[in-house]
Amino acid sequence: MDEDDFSKYTTVELMICRAAKELKNGEIAFIGTGLPMIAAMLAKRMHAPDLIVVFEAGTIDSKLLHLPGSVGDPRCVYGSTICSGLFDVFGTVLQRGRVDVGFLGGAQCDMYGNINSTAIGDYLKPRVRLPGSGGAGDIAALAKRTVIIMKHEKRRFPRRVDYLTSVGWIEGLDSRSKVGLKEGGPVTVVTDLCVMKFDEKDKSAYVAEIHPGVSQEMIQDETGFPLDFSRAKETPEPTIDEIRLIRKEIDPERVILRRLTKYRQF
Amino acid sequence: MDEDDFSKYTTVELMICRAAKELKNGEIAFIGTGLPMIAAMLAKRMHAPDLIVVFEAGTIDSKLLHLPGSVGDPRCVYGSTICSGLFDVFGTVLQRGRVDVGFLGGAQCDMYGNINSTAIGDYLKPRVRLPGSGGAGDIAALAKRTVIIMKHEKRRFPRRVDYLTSVGWIEGLDSRSKVGLKEGGPVTVVTDLCVMKFDEKDKSAYVAEIHPGVSQEMIQDETGFPLDFSRAKETPEPTIDEIRLIRKEIDPERVILRRLTKYRQF
Amino acid sequence: MTRKVEKEVEDKIMEVEEAVKKFISNGCHIGLGGFTVQRHPMELIREIIRQRKRNLVLYGCSQGIDADILIGAGCVKRIEMAYVGDEPFVSPSPNFRRAVEERSIEWEDYSNFGATLRFVAGALGVPFMPTKSMLGSDMITKWGISSRSRKRRKDPRLAKKKLAVIDCPFTGEKVALVPACKPEVAVIHAQMCGGNGTVRILGQTFVDEFIARAAEKVIVTCEEIISEEIMRVEPERNQIPFYLVDAIIQVPYGAHPTAVYKYYDYDPEHYAVYIRAAKAGQEAFEKYLEEYVYSVDGISEYLKKIGGKEKLDRLKADSILGYSTQIRRGEPFR
């Protein structure tokens, strides 16, 4: 691929651009490492210059001159309103209910938007051990809404996650409020095939947008539960501006973009 | 009185010097406003240069060039190892069990070293409203040991305090541990007539030292419960050095010494 | 939540009049910053009195003249705190004492740490915080507002219980729980505030960083408004993030007669004036209010009345020590 041809884009770049649209100007966004960081930086450079980006390791409203490789990266400090630590950000920003939107990812996501980033197989005898919750379990429980970004593969979209690290709508309906969570919950799942949203009533995932060139069959084949396509439109394509920003200004070192092609298998 | 004759001393000065002896070098001391501050500054200038003085409003190991008028005084900041706030000092110093000794005062002190600094009479219909616990209730519960400084008057030493602001030995014996406090408790009461300590077994106050020129009768007359004098010695007198330090170096502005003569009635 | 967009429409920087009009209603629940004789937002508080706000509910830890003057001016319905006194000068503060003895206000007592933890719980978004303090004391058993009264009132900010004691599920030991405190408005006086609300406090923070985080709205009065960009060069030194702050008011000497580390000391002479008036009874205190609050058109006139430039020069902090070495603190009380 010619990296300087900004009219062509990869699926990952489409996902980033689509995810960026979930962030509204003036909101407080709790951002994790990787694709969400690029999406947040893109949003700030496009439609949401006053997006307040919060990183769990201790920085609020970073100016983000350079893409951080970690939520505790020295790159998060520059221009922030306050630089503290995990207690302050998780406690007095996230748990206090100030966070409008958080991004989540993981190894598995089920039909109610529950996410697993802990273990594949049995927790005590895992076939694959994953890194663990990190801040994901906290964001899932405590942000006002969450957006999930996932690679779309059948094993990644089971009916039920092997280990529920990050709470979505749990078992649908009012099961989220029943465990003691007053608000929050996933609103959007952005994958490399489509965008899913959650039914207002039963809280199950349905397909809301299908990426250009993708068929309903491809999506259903890669999903471990039946999907409703009746509300599906086409996903808006990235603009040349967005692609140029991502490649030339946001991740020119390919800190994250590199990993997204190389390290996505588990 | 000739303030420059350091061989003569007032009762308040005797109390300060005697209280200072309760502070050991290298200990962490939680110090309140007034007489305890003068005692701590005296101890640091005499036998305990490495006494670590902690003030609840946020300073640890102040150098104390000038006598603070408040535990949150700007004078507490100079030379301290850390300057933070109440959460840090009460939580991670006091409640964490790092404080060896704390000073307490109040309007009433009973035979088990319980102190009232909240209200005289009924709590809801007080005859005299006092300032309230401040940090005293916290120090009483959480320091490894406490030292009480009081003016010795019958109404100030009742059998039982009207309102128990700061826990001493509560009702004696093991009643302190029964309410859930693992350690701590008052060890010494310094008054303008004598020094009291607490019986190892039943935890009631007894007279351990009698000030020069004071009789057992005077003490018993000013005390609302019967006292044991069988273990009493004479209180050591202040030295010329100590008196000079108090008057000339520690409180030359008479910030505290002034108040101790004028405002001690309630 | 789109606070920052709001800001583009209307600036956060304003005068005390506007801030009080906009954010302090009758019956407002206010979290008070500062500590005894330090860093209280006094000019803002005088403006609250000028605008004759009534039935305020005050939350604090160790308060002093801030709470006392509001009580003496008849603005207060209830106070929940640990202490009201002016440490080196008088304790308890006279109007507070009189109001409680006359039962013209309601009150609820916690220890300083207990009161602190209530703001911490509010700041953290949990309904309570645990502590080993207060166990065995009458703060556990004697309540200013009864359990029944708490349940009867339709006040969502009044906890259903003053506190609770539970057995720890891990160790079995007794632990006291204090309920979260979330004031409607926090009022804070800081040394510096960025043009968009980033707050820097020098010296002890007291409980201000938690009160601001616990509250729904935050009013900051400050000695200096600094470029927001400059405030962000060393973000480790800031205590309150800009998005929490709704009103910024520059009021040099706005904390007088309380002390502001690195700027000015507390004023023992004015404390003597205040205390004499407040102790002499309601009538004498009304005269004080007339002289120093009602009749005064803003901070400049106030500063002239309390002694003008000569006084302010004496109160000015030594720039290394952070306090004045020119005042004799015992003298006004001899």
Place this chain on the structure above:
Amino acid sequence: MTRKVEKEVEDKIMEVEEAVKKFISNGCHIGLGGFTVQRHPMELIREIIRQRKRNLVLYGCSQGIDADILIGAGCVKRIEMAYVGDEPFVSPSPNFRRAVEERSIEWEDYSNFGATLRFVAGALGVPFMPTKSMLGSDMITKWGISSRSRKRRKDPRLAKKKLAVIDCPFTGEKVALVPACKPEVAVIHAQMCGGNGTVRILGQTFVDEFIARAAEKVIVTCEEIISEEIMRVEPERNQIPFYLVDAIIQVPYGAHPTAVYKYYDYDPEHYAVYIRAAKAGQEAFEKYLEEYVYSVDGISEYLKKIGGKEKLDRLKADSILGYSTQIRRGEPFR
């Protein structure tokens, strides 16, 4: 307690060898400072490996190569944490993943905030902290170490329960309680430490200030030892009071390959070397350990091996931004 008098007899300033010998025993419970690829006390950790300490219990929040290298070197019995991964490079960290899959260590999972609050509870001297996080997740229901096993073991540092869910006595809502964590030793890498132990961290503090307060002993490695008096000119900027610190070790670049804000960046090239070895299996990883740990006589030799002056110059932080603008972070992984 007479820590400071102790100090007069024996100085706190020492080398890593002495600190590990003195404070880290086999079976020691260690609280790990730093966050994923930032500010881990790596030279101290390499010394723990050199001294072949065994059966360590590790506590952390988001850890990375610090926990992973200890696990890969066979030092670890159990880890209680939220995450083990090297964010921009590999996740999970390879030795951690292998050890869990082979069940050669024990583990217990919390969320980052849950793990943070365990240190906060330890630091505050309360047996637990409340949170609304983790509710509804398997972190509540699935335990690495069962309730029965917890009760059977005679380990006073192992909580009787992983956590508990209670009904709030004030609001009735569900609240999760996490048990306090009080490590025997906290190991922290800071930018600056005073000669008597006052610690200053620049940039994010992560959870270090609470881990130090929770622990019984604290070892601090630092880039610079500064005069204690100078450190106290602005005490608001310090995070850990001197009396908590038992050992101070000056080790410039002692956090390599992790980043230290304002001093140096993380080293993607060395991460690539490490990850390749760790992923290739135990044998390949032993070779890494031989090359970069066992055979190495201290930090100077180590720094030569990882690229010497040329590498360190490239990692050096821009003095305003606080990180390097000279490294290309994606390159070693292409």
